[in-house]
Amino acid sequence: MNKCIVRPITDRRSVRSFDRSSIDQDTIKRILYAALLAPSPKNRQPWLFTVVTTSEIKTLISNIMIDKIKILKESNNNDSTVRIELDNALITSDIILNSPILILVQYRNNATCLDDGLSWSIMHNELEALEIQSIGASVENMLIEATANGLGSLWVGDIMYAGTEISTALNLKYPLISAVVLGHSEKKSAKSTRKKMKDIVDWR
Numbered sequence: 593m594n595k596c597i598v599r600p601i602t603d604r605r606s607v608r609s610f611d612r613s614s615i616d617q618d619t620i621k622r623i624l625y626a627a628l629l630a631p632s633p634k635n636r637q638p639w640l641f642t643v644v645t646t647s648e649i650k651t652l653i654s655n656i657m658i659d660k661i662k663i664l665k666e667s668n669n670n671d672s673t674v675r676i677e678l679d680n681a682l683i684t685s686d687i688i689l690n691s692p693i694l695i696l697v698q699y700r701n702n703a704t705c706l707d708d709g710l711s712w713s714i715m716h717n718e719l720e721a722l723e724i725q726s727i728g729a730s731v732e733n734m735l736i737e738a739t740a741n742g743l744g745s746l747w748v749g750d751i752m753y754a755g756t757e758i759s760t761a762l763n764l765k766y767p768l769i770s771a772v773v774l775g776h777s778e779k780k781s782a783k784s785t786r787k788k789m790k791d792i793v794d795w796r
């Protein structure tokens with residue numbers, strides 16, 4: 593029998609089209625559990641995840657993105673690089689609309705009420721930078737766990753074009769910092785290229 597071994601880190605791809613099949617709750621919970629296992633500075637766990645399952649909310653988010661991107665396109669009409677990025681963000685808004693599951697990632701930024709000692713309270717900006725790194729780790733954990741569970745995923749940064757507007761419309765408690773889309777891949781995604789090891793590692 594040809595057993596297919598999943599190697600989550602090497603097999604993960606950004607997936608941008610999903611079939612209509614649903615994802616069971618246990619799988620979603622496993623993926624969220626992987627997120628909460630991520631390391632964080634002083635174990636502060638500075639994240640909050642909002643799981644969006646209804647098409648009404650996905651439509652609302654997608655429409656807010658489209659409206660905001662239109663405004664940004666009008667004010668950046670002469671900049672072709674920005675226009676291309678905004679067009680890509682429009683594609684992302686469509687991916688969100690058609691995604692089976694959307695997870696909004698918020699930054700639980702309580703850095704003003706530190707209980708970790710002086711060294712951290714005088715390094716406010718550094719702490720924020722470290723906390724945001726740890727949110728990245730929690731998102732990556734979700735993508736890896738999704739792959740391990742046979743699901744496709746996409747890390748969605750384009751949502752930030754309308755971060756404030758989406759936060760306000762959904763009455764989110766903390767700043768929206770990122771999002772993740774999950775679903776069963778419709779087709780096998782191509783492997784993206786990577787820089788060569790020699791170009792990214794400096795041995796000393």
Ligand SMILES: Cc1cc2nc3c(=O)[nH]c(=O)nc-3n(C[C@H](O)[C@H](O)[C@H](O)COP(=O)(O)O)c2cc1C
Pocket residue numbers: 604605606607608684746747748749750751783784
């Ligand atoms: C922080 C972050 C934000 C991203 N935002 C988007 C996005 O909004 N839309 C999108 O299509 N892809 C997005 N991506 C996916 C990248 O385009 C993708 O990871 C990269 O091209 C490498 O491809 P791979 O994930 O298949 O290895 C994002 C990735 C990261 C890490």
